[in-house]
Amino acid sequence: MDASEAAGTTAPGTAAAGLTTGALARRLGVSPTTLRSWDRRYGIGPAVRTGGRHRRWTPEDVTVLETMCRLTASGVPPAEAARAARRKAHPAAARRPADTAPAPAPAPAAQAAAGTVPALGTPEPGVARQDGRGLARAAVRLDAAAVDERLEAAVARYGVVTAWQEVMVPTLHAVGRRWASAGDPYVAVEHLLSWHVSTTLRRHTRPSAAPAETTGPGPVLLACVPGEQHTLPLEALNAALTHLGIPVRMFGGAVPAEALLTAVRRLGPAAVVLWAQARSTASPPLAARVAAQEWGVRGARTQALVMLGGPGWAGRPTRGMLRPTALSDALDTLAARYRTALPGPLSRGSGPA
Incomplete structure (x- = not known):
């Protein structure tokens, strides 16, 4: 050479x-x-x-x-x-003699289409790690088609929640560490991967359900605090909630404080999830204002459950507010709230088809 x-x-x-x-x-x-x-x-x-x-x-x-x-x-x-x-x-x-061996096994996405992917749930030890490595290699190559295929296969195999926690998040963290150590060459890799993760999550988000009754609980309101643009965790929660048939209003990144408070008063949500990736954006006073919002007739005023997500809230005063440790934790808490408030059982398999 x-x-x-x-x-x-x-x-x-x-x-x-x-x-x-x-x-x-x-x-x-x-x-x-x-x-x-x-x-x-x-x-x-x-x-x-x-x-x-x-x-x-x-x-x-x-x-x-x-x-x-x-x-x-x-x-x-x-x-x-x-x-x-x-x-x-x-x-x-014409196929050469060397090509007479059995055809390669179908890719995970093809298996999903054929209905042969293993049942959803917790992956076997090491399997999700291998899926993450394949996803990371595709992202490093900037191979958009392969990234999309690997993400689709993970959701088909494990479901949104496990695919997010066991495949998407570890891969995003690994690429982020490479960015921190290698510099600019990995900026494009992280952006490409983040874009396709977002696209996959939105593809698997069902139309948001309406409350079962006008007197029932309002939707779950999802928002990043002012100055915060990291929406992927909320997009994962949004997709998972819609699969439960729980009504959701997703507001995305960097919602201005007054706009957020107005939305809470207008919607009367059953719960508000505030995401802060960085300590500099986490605002306990804003969270307290959201928790203090009331609506309903006099004598029967209602307030929303406030849930704080993201590492930005670590070490901040959050009295009376919930701090879920993972997507599955947040999902269990919110689903339990709707099981109590809605007539009839609400299971993980319910919701629109």
């Missing part, structure tokens, strides 16, 4: 030949050694070679390798992934 290949540049006169191994490795988020190993072992190599052994990867080569990366990230063995990648790139080509 010459200096130009190591630097990811193309030597003069070869610009039309495609990417160098170094440039392609950075694009896919793998090492140049891995690309050379795949070429040697599985025949997933470049169509063009210059100066003897110097590799130049064409757009067609890149497509094959992107498929290879996506399949291996889904747990398909490299040899099977290579055969599948070649077949996808050249579907009309």
Whole structure:
């Protein structure tokens, strides 16, 4: 490998030949050694070679390798992934003897569509960690299709709550740590991953139900405190609540204080969840004002249950307010409140189909 290949540049006169191994490795988020190993072992190599052994990867080569990366990230063995990648790139080509092995196992998303994904619930030890690693590798490659597929597979396999707690949150934290240590190269990775997590959560949010009776409890109001833009935890809670058939009003990031208080007075919510990621945005006086809001006829005034979420509230005075430790904790508390207030049982499996 010459200096130009190591630097990811193309030597003069070869610009039309495609990417160098170094440039392609950075694009896919793998090492140049891995690309050379795949070429040697599985025949997933470049169509063009210059100066003897110097590799130049064409757009067609890149497509094959992107498929290879996506399949291996889904747990398909490299040899099977290579055969599948070649077949996808050249579907009309005759299959070679080496391609007579069984086809790769379907990706998790395909299993979900076929109804063969294991039952929802707590993952086996190490399984969710492996799912998270596959998700992180796809994000590092900036492979949007693979990120979306891995997230969908996690929700299909575990449900929204467990997928959030066991796969999405650990992966977001891992990428955030890499950002802190590696700097700018991981900014785009975290933004891409966050966007697709948000898209997946919203995709699995059902239309918000209306209160069963006009005299029943109001909705759960979800809002980030002023100055706070981290909405993903509230988006996860929003999706989970709608699957229970609990009415929700999601206000998102950085809700101004007066707008929040006005919404509480107008909606008469059964509960208000305030999210603060940073200590600098957590405002106990604002939380106290929300908790003090009253509505209803004189003599039967009602106040909302106030729940404080996020690390920003740690160590702050929160007398009389709840501090859930996880999404499942918040969900159990809110569901119990509606079981008590609504006629008939409310189970985790209820709600709109």
